[in-house]
Amino acid sequence: MGLRDDLERYREVGEERREDLAEFIQYGDLGQSLPDEIHIPIKIVDLPEFRYDQRDRGGVGQGNPDVGDPVGQPQPQPGDDGEEGDPGDESGDHDYYEMDPEEFAQELDDELGLELEPKGKEVIEETEGDFTDVTKTGPDSTLDFERMFKEGLKRKLAMDFDPNYVREAMGVEGWGPDEVFQWARKKSLTVSKRWVEENYDALSADERTKWESIEEMESRVTPMSTAQKIREEGIRHVPFRREDERYRYPEIIEEREKNVVVVNIRDVSGSMREKKRELVERTFTPLDWYLTGKYDNAEFVYIAHDAEAWRVEQSEFFGIRSGGGTKISSAYELAAAILEEEFPWADWNRYVFAAGDSENSRNDTEENVVPMMEKIPANLHAYVETQPEGKAINATHAEEVERHFAEADNVAVSYVNGPEDVTKAIYEILSTEAE
Template sequence: MVMKIDRDANRFREIVRGKIRENLRKYITHTEMIGRKGRDLVSIPVPQLDVPHFRYGKNQGGVGQGDGEPGQPIGRGDEEGEGGQAGSDPGQHILEVDVTLTELAEMLASELELPRIEPKGQAKISEEKARYNSIRRVGPESLRHFKRTYIQALQRQVAEGVYNPRKPIVVPVKEDRRYRSWQTTTEPQANAVIVYIMDVSGSMTDDQKEIVRTESFWIDTWLKSQYDGVERRYIIHDAAAREVDEHTFYHTRESGGTRISSAYEAAVQLLERNFPNDEWNTYCFQFSDGDNWGEDNRRALQLLREKLLSRCNLFCYGQVESPYGSGDYIHALEAAFEPFFENLVLSEIEDRDAIFDSIKKFLGKGK
């Protein structure tokens, strides 16, 4: 039986989640929630909501005691405060709400109308699982099936004529005991690897990297909801490329030139070495301000066409607008590939407000 207070608490949680859905675009385009991310939960600050509660003050003489006149202030409200001038606007109540990453993915899918991803047919890794789907006469006591044991004992006593309906006492003996048993089955487990590539040359500022970090958080959240296992790898580059950890990916800035082909070469080597194409669904997300050494475009486009697009479910290129970058590379991609490669998606990200539409463009094909 559910108590009224539990029903009220559940209703309040639904109101809170409705508030989050209403403001999801704001949360997507800002970083206020990423810093509150735990292993499976994200703490979201929701404004203008508060849990109803009693607030106790300092009473003088108790309630209803002593003489008084109509309109006379009660308690300490008539004393002059020690702080500054009183304000005229109501305060803003901020409530920290824990939301699971699964719930966030569902909200994201609903808001962006994202189709569920269909994994590649051959990209499966078999995983052995034990399923308790049979009964045996022997086994450990921890797996004894009490219902089956009772039924077996009852059937035996009825057959032997010793069962008394007026005194329905059933006493199992050793031969009556039944135990749960298992069979090992092989199940397909869809896996995905996400390769993030970012230009960290001098023209990419901290603001551009923060946009990349925000968009990557939501990409991770969605893909993790679609696959049993997700691996993430990070590649940074200026004129040369290298694989790094997540922290280094978002906090490195170099002063050299830009050769995008070096990042593609590193990505190809990483995938061929660790993630066979017939076992993994592969996603690449490249972020850049569009700068590239002019003579390198030919080599970069060749690697993309011959080595990467053929093995990727999606290759997404996001061009982050920078005051220092030329922005030319996205035009080279459009000229070389569109509309011939359906798994290549291009997006121009002018500012934080463009993150929402960029995510929808990247993930909206359901690949």
């Protein structure tokens, strides 16, 4: 194995030692990543290298200096003389492990034990699958003859009888066609009255007195089953009927594009200080990455609010802070308008995530927010309360939402008091929709 292979192996070891995903989400630097390129820090493994002994003190493995070609003295390097050199402008290629959102979603599924299956919404293509469905009409080329034969064969097995066995019953002394026909019906032999009469008339007088009783005949003669007749004689006739005909046609497979829109709502009022904002970012950012990786097409809407709400760009979302009060319903009103106009429920999966410190205007949660959450169709509504320094007396929004939607299967409420609570909150949110 050469040096190049050794270096590659060391890089692989470094990637294996990247930060645990949960640890990265809770404490890592999320800002190093892009929406479609997630950088997970690697716990660095020093790569092997040769070092030159600048003081030329010798040592084990020095060798004879008179043998071989000299390699020359090392050139002075920046910093060797005590002065600082120019800083480099190239980063190492082994200090981050890069993954796309799809890989991130898969790893988070494994890490947290999630089983979220995205739902397809908009039909983008219809294709013909296997010939698995049948109809009563169709072109002759699609006639399901095998099915028709089976139906006819089942009818033959149900209706067929051993004619010789019935003729033996005609030989019971004192019996005529009526008695034979009644006996055949009791034996579930599907024979017609006309057939009995015709075959009885063909018997001689001696043949009509062969048996003293029906019991004697039945004890001496064994009927041949239809299956036995088929084995011995083959199938001469299968009674097909029009209603047995079925025509095969292909199953129509609809390929649906998995579209998702995620509405992220954040309280930016005066009470949302830096630590609270950081917890919102640490919770919402992995959720965005995860859903991007799960769906074919992901769109994001960012709404900031204090007493009023406005739409912002993702780059602004986590840094905004205002000095106003709080009215959470203003954000839901704006979200409802955006979703109705741009992301119809028939074509889009919807997630509405809101976060704040649970402080809200008096009665706004019960009178306005809860009805709006019920009004907006979505795969999942979630509220994340961030309270790193203890809960304020009037911070009741999360509890009111949780109490009202206690029996709902598409509403999740999570409490994040510190980074250690983030992965638990993410699991609570995503597992609610998965269930």
